Amino acid sequence: MIEHVGHEYLDAFFTCCESHLAQDGIFVLQAITMPDELYEEYIRSPGFIKEYIFPGGSLPSLSRITSVSASARLCIEHLENINGDQYYLTLRSWRDNLMANKDEILALGFDDKFIRVWEYYFIYCAAGFRTRTLGDYQVCGPIIFCVYVRICR
Incomplete structure (x- = not known):
């Protein structure tokens, strides 16, 4: 759950993932995202989720994910919005189950x-x-190696 990593540790997280992948490894990430246009204010502001659910964490924006992926030499080959409508229904079911078992x-x-x-x-x-304020993306792609690294291995 990338939401637990926190804005300030995303670079280190992606770099760590890259360093642990085999040369032909594939990195797959599922992330709940904050809209790009709200991200900068969001990371500076307190909020319910930051306080009670993901202390020290934050929802990344899609632009932030693509930026740190590139910095860590991870190439995004596929990006998919995995349907916020389904996540809406899942969250409603989780709430119903919580209340049924209160x-x-x-x-x-x-x-x-x-x-x-x-x-x-x-x-x-x-x-x-439901309002598409939040996104739910799956990101995957192989590690990128420069020609020099490929030749030397």
Whole structure:
């Protein structure tokens, strides 16, 4: 979940991924994304998800992902928006399952605040996907090696 990495660590994360791939390896990433035009303000602002769901993390923008991929010598061969409508339905189902099992969750020692936080998260994100404010992308591609590296291996 790239959302846990955080804006300031994306370069290091992608560089680490590149360094652990075999020469013919393929890097596949699924990412919930923030729109490019909102990204700069988003990373500077506090928010519910940053505080309660992904502390220290952030939703990357698609431009940020492509930029750090290129910096880490990862070439994007395929990019697909995997349908926010389906993620909307998934989040609604997760919320319904949470509420259907509320008593059992409380019996495990979790409190009402825990239930409210996760119910809000599921509804909040479902609305983000329904309105296409949030994207859900799969990115994949092979590692890029310069000619010198190919010859020397």
